[in-house]
Amino acid sequence: GQQVMQIPQYQHVQEGEDFTTYCNSSTTLSNIQWYKQRPGGHPVFLIQLVKSGEVKKQKRLTFQFGEAKKNSSLHITATQTTDVGTYFCAYGGTSYGKLTFGQGTILTVHP
């Protein structure tokens, strides 16, 4: 079956450093979504990527979908303490939109 690995599991950075999390699949993905979950909170939708090679930006966040649609990344430039949380990738099948979530990357930002 489809397997998606999200790496790294944990990342500690100093405020102002960059951060990247990766989502790697053994098979082609139809789409990929990214979510952020603050400590003690609920996941919040960030973005969806559907096209091969797609790149989208939201302020300091850059999202990429690989050319082969087997991997995706989320990059944060100049992290801030407000970026703390767990970042999940999630991928959907072709039917009914139900998502499978990656294990998540826990980001800690030291001031």
Add this chain to the structure above:
Amino acid sequence: NAGVTQTPKFRILKIGQSMTLQCTQDMNHNYMYWYRQDPGMGLKLIYYSVGAGITDKGEVPNGYNVSRSTTEDFPLRLELAAPSQTSVYFCASSRWGEGYTFGSGTRLTVV
């Protein structure tokens, strides 16, 4: 708009007890989902629904039941609670192919 509302926020159950986790959304989304999240883990799909009267099992349905009598409501029933069901439960809704809107979660402990 309230979005997705989950009740209760916290609950302690004794082994063998039953309860219903309530979820309602006011966005007229056809798709609704129940996920559970264990500490430090990703989200696992329990049940989902593509519209009123239609439900289907996700990855971890054992010990749970759902119903979808209206577009707005998607309650999750736990029968004969077990310690393995200690978790945080998230309800979510979406339109097909779009990002999920999550509720704030129910933290359940079974003792």
